[in-house]
Amino acid sequence: MVKKMLKKDFVGKVLKFGESKGLKDMEIYYDSSRELSIKTYQGNIDNFSVSNSEGVSFRALHNDKMGYAYTEKVDDSSIPFLVEEAMQNAIIIDSDDEENIYIGSDEYEEINNYNPILDQVTEEQKIQLTLDLEKEAMSLDDRIQSVQYCAYGDVTGETNIINSKGLSLSTKSNIAFAYVGVVAKNGDDLKTGMAYKATNDFFKIDSKEIAKEAVKEAVSMLGAESVQSGNYPIILRNNVACDLLESFSDVFSAENVQKNLSQLKHKIGQKIASDNLNIIDNPHMEDGFASTPFDGEGYPTQIKKVIENGILKTYLHNLKTSEKDGVSSTGNASRGSYKSIIDISPSNFFIENGTYSMDDMINGIDKGLLLIELQGLHSGLNSVSGDFSLACYGYLVEEGKISKPVNQITVSGNFFKMIKNIEMIGNDLKFGLPAGSYFGAPSLKIKELSIAGK
Amino acid sequence: MLRKDVIENILDAALSTGGDFSEIFVEDKTNTGISLIGGKIEHTVSGRDYGIGIRIFDGFFSVYAYTNSVNEKDLIETAKKAATAVRKMKQKGVQTINYQMVDQLVNPIEIYPDTVNKGKKVDIMQRAYNAANTYDKIITQVTVHYLDSHQKILVANSEGVCKEDIRVRTRLAIQSVASSNGEMQSGYFGPGSGKGFEFFENLDVEWYGKEASRIAKAMVFAEYSSSGKMPVVIDNGFGGVIFHEACGHGLEATSVAKGNSVFAGKLGQQVASSLVTAVDDGTIPNGWGSSNIDDEGNDTARNILIENGILKNYMVDKLNGRRMFMEATGSSRRQSYRFAPTSRMTNTFITNGQSTKEEIISNTEQGLYAKYMGGGSVNPATGEFNFAVMEGYRIENGKITSPLRGATLIGTGLDVLGKIDMVGNNLELGQGMCGSASGSIPTNVGQPMIRVSEIIVGGRNGEENA
Structure with missing residues (x-):
């Protein structure tokens, strides 16, 4: 309780100091978390870690530009730093994009992501x-x-957005x-x-x-060997499909589209994937670790289909990009943390389940591969071109059966081509480890990808 | 950064349940990040990271706690809470600490970036942008990121160490995108240093901008690399990422101490071709991975890891050193107070050999020339690594010929180290961020040009039937 009072007091002081400097539109984003971790080694607890941490981000319009500053030292000594740095940062911005502080909405979804x-x-x-x-x-x-x-x-976290327009979430x-x-x-x-x-x-x-x-x-995987290089029909197991979806999720960001960094530019309403593909962004999903009533700007979140029957329905927007495109925000403004500026991220973002079991997929393959792990995702793919070439491992599938483990191979292809060649979608939707966004996918059977080995 | 008596009280509280070693790490760091997209400054953030980490050992058992709190009472409380994880009764006293400000011998700073007007930082970025953007009409997008940070740390422990240090880092990252016939390819360059703002003033910013665009242009017209086993020539500088991934991580005590490395138990044995000598040197003046002391307060050092193919040493931190019966090597690092430090690379490189660049290429009948590498990763337990070639070329009859894109190199550390059959004489370092147990830290990789007689190249096999 004492902590809460201090925080409110601090917010009031920052806004007041900002006003005294002539600022009108200001926002404070406050994040706090409590973490515990336990590690074992050979039957004993090897490491035990606890933490309590917090941070404050301040942003404000100055000369019509948005300046940002943050601090982890949440005390009075940081107030001039936050306000003055944000103002200086606003001065050097020369982008024409309009960024605003959100006035708030009457309707926010109830989300219960805290289990006492x-x-x-x-x-x-x-x-x-x-x-x-x-x-x-x-x-x-x-x-x-x-x-x-x-x-x-385990981690317990709390996020607050308070602004000069009366919003307090x-x-x-x-x-x-x-x-x-x-x-x-x-x-x-x-x-x-x-x-x-x-x-x-x-x-x-x-x-x-x-x-x-x-x-x-x-x-x-014991006894795994490489296979002959060639083009093979490929099953991406759910975790592998999920890794690829996550790695290429940037292409759905309206920010990247507007900055010419996504090939989905001018593709709204067009068929960009197989008929059977549906991709959903659901910030209200039960047990969805990215579920939230409001996004990083305080805008209400909403459920939407991003790809429906292979057709691109929408990009993911925040207030700035939606204004530029003349549409409404999709409630995907994100703040990686109080250290970040407003960006765009998916929430619970997943490929909808299909009808096929893993056996159905394997049965139809005469000679192909089932991939169970991808490596080097941070370096072996390019979301601008869509190309990927990744070390991986899995199993060889022969005559409709898993025959042996395979490693020391790479898989390559192009994301935009690959999503047009999804032949079967599995019924085994699985989510990855949450990190801001929460991605999920069922296993996918792809007509053909290139494998390099022997 | 904290009074001597406060430090002693915290270290004492941390030992109150019988731990045999306690340590406190205080960090106060200011950062500036500026992004330019398409010639305009899009956003800029400045911030202050501040926090305190407390570490306790009881034999091999370690406890870590951190908080952003600044007052003594909270800190003692945090230390006591951490201490409850050690369940003994006896108490070992703290040695009187000797407060010491570390001399800035390794990384002397001329101009602290926080004293420089933001407009001057923007000027540097505009120069990089202009050079990259005007390189060729095919360049459709250029982004430039500017980063500087000024980290003040204090590290004190129950053995009497108490040191304060300053680390300044500066970096410019340029990404160019080239587009042709609906194809988009990108090129990247990200020079960085442990210098102050003088780094930017003396940097040939235009060269780096043009180079990023040159790579993007070369790759947009490149064909896909073919696949299979072949000789690979990897050029100097960031090419050293191969050693970093294939071997460096496996030499960190983090994986060696628990036997999770293919290099565990191999000291004194031949682990690489006799042409290979590799060093981790945290003392390179103003190096991207250098510091005056490490994050446990040990002096940084030049450690020879492999000499003429023989494994000589690991990178060892205090805790893992206990398991390995080895002394710390000055290479214990952490991203911030949020992480317990552990053994990590600093500036790691293969030293110069005898061959010239021309000799290496002309002695290669057929193969792949990797001019610039992207990043990679490794599984230290199996030694299996992978990394991406950012800019590649075909070698035919001893000559570099057509450009190739989309090549990935895979293999295992021991195998590739043994197959290095030519080492050049043009050692250079390249800057990267390395993510591992104690967070993301700046590290230099490096090497002269090397040739690996055989490595698996992952590319495409003819036209994808898509």
């Missing part, structure tokens, strides 16, 4: 879960040589996650596997299930 029970789980329970996870992972298969990492973590959320990475060994052959679970219901974290998945993955 998580706060009642004791540290002992969390430690036990982490120890159990490591133990399970070591005991499931003789070929598991070691646990590379094993951890539990707040939202709170929490999340817990556990993950484990194992090394399987057979002779000189080493293979790794990892698995995770993220939820804000602690009791849904099943250490056995996570351990089983990681172990299965590592062991299944």
Whole structure:
């Protein structure tokens, strides 16, 4: 409570100081979080970390331009820094884009992303879960040589937006996650596997299930070999399809479209993907870690289809880009943190489930590959050109069956071409680890991609 | 940054449950970031990062806590809360700390960027933009990012260390996009340093701008690289990312101490071709990855990792050093107070060999010439790495011929190190950001031109049936 009072007091002082400098349109974005993490190594707790942190972003219109400044030192000494730096920053901006402080709306969706029970789980329970996870992972298969990492973590965060136009919004959320990475060994052959679970219901974290998945993955890759280079029909397992969707999600940002950095320019209403493809941005999704009643500018969030039956329906907008295009904001203004400027990001962004099971997809393949992991996503793809060339591994599929593990190969193609060649969409929608946005996809069967190996 | 008695009280509170070592890290950092898109300044942010990290050891067990709070009571509370994770009773005292401001020997700063008018920073960006944009009509978009940061740190521990240091970093990043017939390709250059604003004043900004555009133009007209095993010549500078990924991460105590590295237990053994000598040197004057002291308060050092192919040393931090029975090597780093420090690379490079650039190319019958590399990643447990070639060319009959795009190199560290069969004499460093256990930190990679006799190149196989 004391902390809350201090914060309100601080906000008042900043706005007052800004007014004294002649500022009219101002906004304060305040973020605070509490985190815990537990790591184990060989049957013991190896590392324990706790934190309490906060930060404040200030932005204001000065000479019709938006200036930003932030601080993690939330006390009176930072007030002149915030206001004066934001003003100086506004002065050097010469973009013609209009950025404004939002007046607020009467309607915001109720979102419940905070589970109070998580706060009642004791540290002992969390430690036990982490120890159990490591133990399970070591005991499931003789070929598991070691646990590379094993951890539990939880985060509780609160976000507030308060502005000089009378808007005052707040939202709170929490999340817990556990993950484990194992090394399987057979002779000189080493293979790794990892698995995770993220939820804000602690009791849904099943250490056995996570351990089983990681172990299965590592062991299944033992004995993997490269394959002959060539073009193959490819199944992207749900996590792989999700990684690609996430990596190319920038192309849906109206900011990138307007800055000539997306090939989706002038494509609204056009067919850009297979008929069966639907991509949805749903900020109100239950158990969606990116669910929120308002976006980074305080604008109400809304559910929309970005691609419907292969047709591009909308870009993702914030206030600035929507004004420029003469449309309404889609409520996708984002702030990575108080350190960032207003940008555009998806919320819970996913490819809608299709009807096919994994077996259906595998059955139809005479000779192809099922990819289960991509590597080097931060360097091996280019969202401007759509090209990707990535190290990967998975299984060879022959005559409708998985025949053997494959690694030391790369897969390459072009995202914009690939989404036109989706032959089957799976019914196994899975979400990745949340990080601001929350991406999901079912497995996809692609007509053909290029594989480099032997 | 904090009074001596306050520091001692915090270190004491951290040991109150029987830990055998405590440490405090205080950070106060100001940052400026300016973005220019299409010739106009689009946005700019300045900020102040401020916080305190407390670390406690009990044997191999470590505790970490951080907060942004500035008052003594909160800090003691945080230290005590962290200490509850150590469940012993006895208390070990704190040695009297000796406060010391570290001399700026490695990274002397002439002009602190916070003293420079923002207009001057914008001028540098405009110069880069103009050079990149006017390079050729095919260039359709240019973005320029300017970054400077001024980090003040204090690190003190229960063994009596108490040091304050200053790190200034400056960087300009230029991205050009070339478009032709509906194809878009980009080129990038991002020079950076551990200097003050003088870095920009002495930088050939126009050259970097033109180079980013030249790469984009070359790649928009390039064909897709073919696939398969072939000899690969990797040029100097950022090409050193191959050593960084294929080997450097596996030599960090972070993975070696727990046996999660293919290089664990191999000290004194041949791990690379005898042509390879590799060094991690945190003392290069004003280097992008240099600092006066590391984030545990140890002096930075020049560490020989591999000498003539023999593994000589790892990069070791205090905690992992306990497991390995090895001394810290001055390479313990962290992104900020939010991360416990661990062994990381600083400026890591393969040293000069005997061959000239011309000799290496003319001795290569067929293969791939990787002029500029993009980034990459590695799985230290298996040594499997991958990285992207940003600008590539075909080598035919000992000559560099047509441009190639979309090549990815994959392999395993030990295999590729053994297959380095020519090392050039044109060592250069290139700047990157390296993400790992203790966050994202500035690191230099580097090498002279090298040739790997055989490596898997991932590209395309003829026309995609799309």
